[in-house]
Amino acid sequence: MLVVHHLNNSRSQRVLWLLEELGLDYEVRHYQRDPKTMRAPLELREVHPLGKSPVVTDGATVLAETGAIIDYLVNRDGERRLTPEPGSADHLRFVYFMHYAEGSAMPPLLMKLVFDKIAAAPVPFFVKPVVKGIVAKVSADFITPQLKNHLDFLEAELADRPWFAGQEFSAADVQMSFPLEAAAQRAGLDESRPRLMDFLRRIHARPAYRRALERGGPYAFAK
Structure with missing residues (x-):
């Protein structure tokens, strides 16, 4: 199961949107910023050492960085959906x-x-x-x-x-x-x-x- 470790008001909203566009099943685990510092909670470091969002887990696979996550998701089913024809x-x-x-x-x-x-x-x-x-x-x-x-x-x-x-x-x-x-x-x-x-x-x-x-x-x- 795909899991999006989602930080409020962050880049990870793009990942949720992409998953909805692709029609893939996923789970959301919510994390809240510190209201004073606006930093991500330390719990995110338990998922990825940098402690930043977005992070996606897919079984044993852990992915960070929105661009890398998007590339992984659009290629996950082998159909390269939402990508133009290669070479064009x-x-x-x-x-x-x-x-x-x-x-x-x-x-x-x-x-x-x-x-x-x-x-x-x-x-x-x-x-x-x-x-x-x-x-x-x-x-x-x-x-x-x-x-x-x-x-x-x-x-x-x-x-x-x-x-x-x-x-x-x-x-x-x-x-x-x-x-x-x-x-x-x-x-x-x-x-x-x-x-x-x-x-x-x-x-x-x-x-x-x-x-x-x-x-x-x-x-x-x-x-």
């Missing part, structure tokens, strides 16, 4: 976006989250101007331009096709969902980029996505 241009884009989501899109989003927390953290009054100055400088010179560059790129990618790999929905769209949901929550993604916002509305309306929310519980990024 769509398949090349599929592979690209499967890696791009975490390799390129998420780092500036994570940097923004970290620097926003630094700016809001309590510090001695005489240090605060220095901290805020550093945060403002890094944000203005690097983080904000990087986020704009990525969002502009992704908006353009959907100019001539409805999905990231091509004309058909694929697992690459599942992988791309979290960076875009995070960008809409904290990085300025809004109706000024209508194709990306339409993408979010379309995935949020999919029946499998709604079923995954029912299985996973409250998920702030779906708003």
